[in-house]
Amino acid sequence: MTNIIGQYVRMVTFLFQRQGIQLTTLFYLRYIQVQGGIKLFQRKLIIFLWRLAIDRLPTRLNLVSRGVDIGNIGCSICNHGVEDNHHIFFSCLLAKEIWRKVSLWTSVDINRFASWSEWLSWYDQWEENISNKNRMYTIVAATVWVIWRFQNGVIFSENPMRKDEIFDSIRNYSYTWLFSRSKKQMSWNSWLVKPL
Template identity: 30%
Template sequence: METPEKGLWREVLESKYGSGRQKKPSTWWKDLTKVRMSDQGDNWFNSNMIWKVGAGEKVKFWEDDWLENGQLKGRYERLYNNSELKDKSISSFGTWSTEGWKWNLSWRREWFVWEKTMVEEFMSIISQVLLHQGIEDKRLWNDPPSYSFSVKSAYDKLANHGYGVGLAVFERLWDLKVMPSALFYVWRAFSNRIATKQNLWRRGVARGDTLCVLCGREEETTSHILVSCKESNKVWNMCSRWMGISSVNHNELICHFEQFSCICLNQEGNRLWKSLWVSIVWCIWKHRNRVIFNQAKVDAEEIFTMAQVQWCG
């Protein structure tokens, strides 16, 4: 019932029990709708369905949840409002050539200077998605590697629904006075919703290896690219020397953030250092994107310098 296509079983069910939108749906249908999805599409079942993008002819570019980080319309409202195309599928936002798919977005006006960073981030995210000409878009149950629904996997996901990163971590994060775009990025990183190679591969929207862009040795997970990668670790070591401290850094992202919550004895000092942490993580990611899309060289010293400038600003 989650798929938009008119399949035989869907036609049989709707002919017998109705579509669920009539004034007096059957008791059976009401029970079914309680466990599959709400009208707003924000319950546990819908959140565990994913799109596997093929040629992008069925998936709505702005409105469907086809990337790790949620609907583009909600995350990039300013870009959505400036887009010439609104209610269109992914295939309307580019063209096919002999070299493959090429993104081509049309805007209603030119971007202001202060908006260009957001646009670059946006393009870096969607540019990592590979479309497949002639392949149909599919709606899948998010249970790799089979991506097939089972009662056991549904029970496990329902049992764990609502339990994720502790609220206290997010409260400490949103209390910081740093760039909103940096805070939003870290929030997504804490939820493992940034477009790392591993996440894109897991969602079926990218092909090729999943090796880290910076070191080229290990799988590019969220914690790896931002914390444990040898190149990222150089940045954190520079930070420790600059701060005049000596510590063993944690390899898990949130635990690494919590370390910065205990550097000083006073609350204001800790808030200051946590702001620096956010700046460093944000700059590591932006540098990683420049390496991919602008063929920049990996430079840990440049990353730390940019983080200092952003932090002081």
């Protein structure tokens, strides 16, 4: 698996260099691999996190900047602000509420970040044992994943996820990703009370 990811990173790096795109975040797949994410995350999540890091998710602002005529570029969740990565995941009223809940649950103040790169910078310097770092990374990955799925459900689904299901989905995804492929186990009840 590691060799396949390495080949993929080299191929993507070559393609992006050819297009003149900055390479500062292109080694994001390597970053996730170092954090243990390759073992924990499905490929679609790894690619989602990588696209988030390089601002290539199909947000309304990104679609308009690529010439797609969608009319309204306002946030589909709160109708305030332009729908871009920063807004969807960090400054939308719903996102702020979700980060507040995640902060209370983990006892770590993570609701203060305005962007994914800010969060990654903090995470790199966070002095914590590797087990808790992996858990925190997985919880944050689950948070942005569930926010993205909720936002897409609002736009495309006849029966979108309810707002009151978001936090439970985050806890469920993060627990499943961490412990379904791990030798170390934690009870579900312990996870709900104190994940770190």
